[in-house]
Amino acid sequence: MMTIHELSEISGVTARALRHYDSIGLLKPTAVSEAGYRLYDETALERLQQILLFRELEFPLREIKAILESPGFDKNRALEQQITLLELKKEHIENLILFAKGIKLLGVKYMDFKAFDTGNIDRYAKEARELYSNTPEYREFLEKSKDWTPERDRAMEARIMGIFARFGEIRDKSPQSPEAVALARELQGFITENFYACSDKVLMGLGKMYSGGGEFTENIDRAGGPGTAEFAARAIAAATGLS
Structure with a gap:
C-alpha cells in the first residue's frame, strides 16, 4: 500500500488532483488508515495509469469514468491507441526540433510552418473518442449523469455496493438459487434505472468484468467478503x- 503523497510522487499527479479523483468516484483509495489517510494498492495504480492514458487523448474526467466502468472497455485496445498517439506526438516533436534547428541555421526567414500542424494527432484523438462514445450505453450514462454532484456519485456507489454486500450474505448458497437470481435481476434493474439500459447481454458482460480480477473484483469482495464477485x-x- 502507498499513501496519496507516495502515489503523487511516482505518478506525477498532484495530491490535490488525486483527492478530486476520489471525490468524483474516478479513483477511489483501496483503503483508509485509522488515521484517515488514503491508501492505494497496485490495482489502484493500474487504474490511474488507464486514467492518464485517456487524459493524453484529452478525454474529460467524467467521460473517462464512464468508459472505465463500461462493460465494453478493452484495456489492450486502449493501450494500442495510446502507443499510436505517443508515436504521432513523438513525430510532431521531432518536426518541431528540426524546425527550430532550421531557424537557428537560416534565421527568421525560414518560413515553413508545417512543423506546427497537429492535424494527424487531432484526427486520431477524435477517432479514439468516437470509438467509445458511439455505444448507446455510454451516451445514455453521460446523459443521465450530466447533472450529478460528487455527493450523488458517492450515493450511487454506496447503493450498488449495498447490493453486492447482499450477494455476500448469500454466497454460501447456490448461484442458481432463487435468492441469487432475484438479486442479479435487482442489480440489472438498478443499473437500468440509474445508468443505462442493462440488457441480459450487457449484464453478462458486467458479470465477467466483476469477476475478472483487478479493481472491480477487489471492491466487490471488500463489500461482500472474499468470493462475492465470483458468486455474483x-x-x-x-x-x-x-x-
Missing part, C-alpha cells in the same frame, strides 16, 4: 442463461 458473476449467468 455466476448468479448473473444463472439469471440470464448466457455464458
